[in-house]
Amino acid sequence: MSKNITEIKQTLIQALKHQEAEDGLYFRNFFNMHEADERPMVKASKEDISKALNELIKENKVKLSSFDDDVIFMLNN
Numbered sequence: 001m002s003k004n005i006t007e008i009k010q011t012l013i014q015a016l017k018h019q020e021a022e023d024g025l026y027f028r029n030f031f032n033m034h035e036a037d038e039r040p041m042v043k044a045s046k047e048d049i050s051k052a053l054n055e056l057i058k059e060n061k062v063k064l065s066s067f068d069d070d071v072i073f074m075l076n077n
Contacts, residue, residue, distance in 0.1 A: 008044045008052040015039045016075045024072035
């Protein structure tokens, strides 16, 4: 499924603002949801999600952190 990158960026921001994302989200958390998850799912291809995240990082809206050799995405306050 492909969406407008602007819409994907908005959904990513909403997901990262959610209480469940207080400590950040792994890339897989944007599209691999569990039954108990309440944050919005990003309905887009992994490639489009990656492109949107890269744009948000360049815009200084999202930052990267790491934990156990995995990347975590967080809002840049």
